Amino acid sequence: MPTEREDRLIETLFARHSADGDDVLIGPGDDAALLRCPPGEQLLITIDTLNEGMHFPAGTPAHSVGYRALAVSLSDLAAMAARPLWAVVTLSVPVADEDWLGGFADGLYALADEHGLRVVGGDFVRGPLSITVTAHGFAREDAVLRRGGAGAGDGIWVSGFLGDAAAGLEVLKQNLARNVSSPRDHRDSSEERLVRRFCYPQPRIELGRRLSGIATACMDLSDGLLMDLPRLLRMSGLQGRVETESLPISGALRDYAGPDDSRRLALAGGDDYELCFAVPEEEEARLEALPDELQFTRIGNLYEGEGLVLTRDGQPWEPPDSGFRHFS
């Protein structure tokens, strides 16, 4: 039950994007937003909730919280090759601290503006710190990528580097415990680069759209490769073999964690929001022809069967303490 002052805060927070009369007929401030859907395309909807203490540590800078909350949902749209268009947001906060709320909104709108997405509605409630974003995108039905659809013989690929965000979260927690200033103020050390990878994940919208027609299946990596890849394997009805030597590990992660822990983090660490996708051999030339800045790495192959098999030096291999057996 917001007071009139909170009504005005909401207007400030969630009404930086007002109705434009083009696709947004009614924006924030009424009971619902009214929107004109682009003709000839289908609507994609995804919803995600981030809870303080669960999805980000207490004390994470407000700017990062706002940015990440939207990034997580946009990453789902990226995985399905959609063009993001609109989002609605609810923010639950224990107290209405205007500085915090301003930082949150700055982070949220920074990412929205990067992708030309409009925030068309929001709700603001009292409670434990938590953010829910529902993101809306569009794509032609035949251009959409799914988790199912990969074929035996396809390569397994991932974008970017894996494990950085999990290491960044470790560093962020240490910094917060030692009361070290917010990540945006640090020198550009390896640790700082890792923290930034946790705080500012980059939804791979451009890559997702370019993969349409090349990849046979796609998903984003939110819970880590060991948790997520089996979901794609189940939906496609296949076995995956991942060569652990091929996992893309950044210099920053190797500096921070050394080779063994880097591999462990690249397999089991969450929050990278990279894409994992399957590409048949005959499409590899088109994949390799994509612009260099859309970085991706082949990490293994798909076979008839089920489950995920890891290899090292060509032999089946299980990481010592990752709880891997549980998810295979």
Place this chain on the structure above:
Amino acid sequence: MPTEREDRLIETLFARHSADGDDVLIGPGDDAALLRCPPGEQLLITIDTLNEGMHFPAGTPAHSVGYRALAVSLSDLAAMAARPLWAVVTLSVPVADEDWLGGFADGLYALADEHGLRVVGGDFVRGPLSITVTAHGFAREDAVLRRGGAGAGDGIWVSGFLGDAAAGLEVLKQNLARNVSSPRDHRDSSEERLVRRFCYPQPRIELGRRLSGIATACMDLSDGLLMDLPRLLRMSGLQGRVETESLPISGALRDYAGPDDSRRLALAGGDDYELCFAVPEEEEARLEALPDELQFTRIGNLYEGEGLVLTRDGQPWEPPDSGFRHFS
């Protein structure tokens, strides 16, 4: 980071409505839902978060929590004269109790099925008990009702009875404190009827759609008339005068609270999810011709000016302790 068991729980919970290939091309289980929008209509989106302890008391039956979470969002669509079509849901729970989750899902899908709405996606996270629903509906742009648009001279109307849900919440809290069994098991007393009005609000979808072309402005009452009506007045740029004798008060509320407290609850109590709307004199005949079961009452009139004025026996009147001055 759900485990595989939780993955399966999610499938059970949020996948009772699978893809039908008609408007739902991809349902729950992929990174996003893929939907075909009905041609010739515009999309309406609304998002609401309900936190335990804030929007419903700890111990509220799971079935009611699921029902209410969707009802609150459908009420926003009702207020804009939209036809509900799809929803996505996130559920944050401290522990994955299958009985509780089953009751929650039963309540959610009961209301969804009443309105032919499909739950097309969901997320399940660990944290304090909280539910967010984003509901999607459609309407022709020229049929949509807004908060702005009312004219001086229009009557102010409300549907149903006011104050019941606030009284029902009081009773529910007393019952929970005394460990009285869940509201569905009670005898049909006045108190029981009030509790049901809190636990099972009825989104006025049918009334909203019938009001299209009759009402000049509309909103739903979630925070109570004293908080909500000023929002419609601001958006329409008018003053409202409400005759407190005309407030629709149920027999159950009068039995429970007596005349003075009934009036107080009808003015300041939230959670009724009735519609509040403006109708010009020349449309009153069409309003009165609507089916009897769509119950509504004229409670006042709109004038040039601003703010909300309450009257009693024709004289301006302020309720003793409602904090009314604050919101006028």
